[in-house]
Amino acid sequence: MRGDEFETDVLIVGGGPVGMTLALDLKYRNVDFMLTEATDGSISHPRVGTVGPRSMEFFRRWGIAQEIRETGWPEDHPLDGVWVTAVGGHEIYRIRQGTVGTRPIPDYTPEPEQICPQHWLAPLLLRHVGVHPDGPVRLRWRLDGFTQADDRVTATVTDLQVGSTVTVHARYLVACDGASSSVRKALRVRAPARYPTRVFRNILFHAPLLREQLGERNALFYFLMLSSSLRFPMRSMDGRGMYRLTVGLDGSPEASADALSLVRRAITFDTPVEVLSDLKWHLTHRVAERFRVGRVFLVGDAAHTLSPSGGFGMNTGICSAVDLGWKLAAVLESWGGAGLLDTYEMERQPVAAESLEEANVNLRRTLDRQLPPQIHLDTPEGEKARAEMAERLVRSDAQREFNAPQIHFGFRYTSPIVVPDGSAPPANPRDWRPSAAPGCRAPHAWLRPGVSTLDLFGRGFVLLRFAESERQDGFERAFADRGVPLSTTTCHDPRIAELYERPFVLVRPDGHVAWRGDELPDDPGWLADQVRAE
Structure with missing residues (x-):
């Protein structure tokens, strides 16, 4: 097309981590797309610090998990969470997580979470997606508006580098443009607040000697117990000298003090400090009432915002990007059915709400905690007060903020493209264990050293079978006749057969179970049609 007019299958608006992971998934699926990002892509104040385990599994699929690691x-930096009167002061309670080099690896994933702050993650993702002219990312391109027709979305975009206006025609538009999404507002989609908005400051600073000075008292998170505004975490961002202090803006004079004074107050001893940035931000708890309007989709913070307590926000958005990615590819390749794209909202909206509630539980645990002044005393009375506080932390299930596999892995989709088999979810979500029930993420197990069952999934549907069937040819033919990509893997490992519970398990391109049974259906056409929403 002309130099001021472009055409693509999918236009992604927003180049944050969720927009970039959607781009990676579409690239993996050979879908033509363009991504516009109004900034130059640089990160001066990283907000994201931890890549969750389910997100790491997707990065494994795309071939970049090792680069993130x-x-x-540093492999020897503790990943602990510790509650302290102040950093370097009295330690009240510590949740020991080991280090990257020593932590136990859970048996339910091949990819434990990884510390990778946004200023490291963003350039890595950008390099793999690719910046124009060699790649599809257009930096300093701002979306100004869009219109929808029956067969396309037409967007007006300003190239901020030269000040010119261009037009982009796309089959679909995906808004990954953040909590204040201009796309969501243009669509007039409501995202009502579920809890009161709170205001915070994030102070990013460099303290090059602090790790050495703390020695055995180092941690990843330091939950302060100084005051109503200094009760939130100070966290290590790079395991060396960069830290981020969160301050609650609660109206107290302390909360509005200068950044350096607040850092000095949070640390009990003298150490060189350089404040790098001081960012005010609003914490909102919202889930959009709609995730799809016509040919436009909301993903990530454009669709949901939640407390960072527990680290679910970005990772919820990445899972949404993967859910939408394979469905867009299926429709663009003409094998996805008429109702497939509607299942994006059906599947992801409840997950966003569940993540929001869990994050708010973690936030309330910190907000509601009483801070008796006695915990600061260097006396027997102080020791007793600190011991009582440690007991309260244990009773409040503080461990939950650092170990929530039920949030990262435990969501179970219910939608028209999932065929239920009558299996019930656990009565208590905290009792989560890997399950191959329809709608669940297909469980991880090692097929051989270095190769997980998860490595089988991603390109198309996979029939994982633990028995032979005379109906196999007819099953494969039913999918082939409809153009649905399907591969079959036979597994003879009894451990994995026990984990998957049925001899035949059909796994979707996103790695969630679509169907399972004791025998392949005698008329597989209905199944092929249902899982593609025809």
């Missing part, structure tokens, strides 16, 4: 977090 190697971005720079």
Whole structure:
């Protein structure tokens, strides 16, 4: 097309981590797309610090998990969470997580979470997606408006580098443009607040000697117990000298003090400090009432915002990007059915709400905690007060903020493209364990050293079978006749057969179970049609 007019299958608006992971998934599926980002892509104040385990599984699929592990977090830095009167002061309670080099690896995933702050993650993702002219990312391109027709979305975009206006025609538009999404507002989609908005400051600072000075008292998170505004975490961002202090803006004079004074108050001893940035931000708890309007989709913070307590926000958005990615590819390749794209909202909206509620539980645990002044005393009375506080932390299930596999892995989709088999979810979600029930993420197990069952999934549907069937040819033919990509893997490992519970398990391109049974259906056409929403 002309130099001021472009055409693509999918236009992604927003180049944050969720927009970039959607781009990675579409690239993996050979879908033509363009991504516009109004900034130059640089990160001066990283907000995201931890890549969750389910997100790491997707990065494994796209071939970049190892690069994320190697971005720079030291293998010997503790991953602990610790509650302290102040950093370097009295330690009240510590949740020991080990280090990257020593932590136990859960048996339910091949990819434990990884510390990778946004200023490391963003350039890595950008490099793999690719910046124009060699790649589809257009930096300093701002979306100004869009219109929808029956067969396309037409967007007006300003190239901020030269000040010119261009037109982009796309089959679909995906808004990954953040909590204040201009796309969501243009669509007039409501995202009502579920809890009161709170205001915070994030102070990013460099303290090059602090790790050495703390020695055995180092941690990843330091939950302060100084005051109503200094009760939130100070966290290590790079395992070396960069830290982020969160301050609650609660109206107290302390909360509005200068950044350096607040850092000095949070640390009990003298150490060189350089304040790098001081960012005010609003915490909102919202889930959009709609995730799809016509040919436009909301993903990530454009669709939902939640407390960072527990680290679910970005990771919820990445799972949404993967859910939408395979469905867009299926429709663009003409094998996805008429109702397939509607299942994006059906599946992801409840998950966003569940993540929001869990994050708010973690936030309330910090907000509601009483801070008796006695915990600061260097006396027997102080020791007793600190011991009582430690007991309260244990009773409040503080461990939950650092170990929530039920949030990262435990969501179970219910939608028209999932065929239920009558299996019930656990009565208590906290009792989560891996399950191959329809709608669940297909469980991880090692097929052989270095190769997980998860490595089988991603390109198309996979029939994982633990028995032979005379109906196999007819099953494969039913999918082939409809153009639905299907591969079959036979597994003879009894451990994995026990984990998957049925001899035949059909896994979707996103790695969730679509169907399972004791025998392949004698008329597989209905199943092929249902899982593609025809």
